[in-house]
Amino acid sequence: SGEITEDIAAAIRTGNAKEVSKYFSENVDLQILDNEDVNSKSQADLILKAFYAKHTPKSFTIAHNGISKNGAKYAIGNLDTANGKYRVTFFLKKEGEKLLIQQLRIEPQTD
Secondary structure, three states, X not given: OHHHHHHHHHHHHHOOHHHHHOOEEEEEEEEEOOEEEEEEHHHHHHHHHHHHHHOOEEEEEEEEEEEOOOOOXXXXXXXXXXXXXXXXXXXXXXXXXXXXXXXXXXXXXXX
């Protein structure tokens, strides 16, 4: 469902960690810059909030989305912030009736 991806993209674009974390699974594999860990939903919210405090988003666009080999839906986007450009990747997992973010990565853009 493309609309969930769009909803998440809109949340990422606003720089509102609370809004993004509404889509988090109970445990999220979070990789933000050099920090990678599996975090509870509330921890992940705090870590994302800290990232946004330093990197105010200017724009976010989904560059690509699809289905991974193991059947997980994913999207890759470009986040342009006041403090650099980043590649954002998120993997979604169906839990009950909802698609939730199971993994979120924010990495510096290399190109």
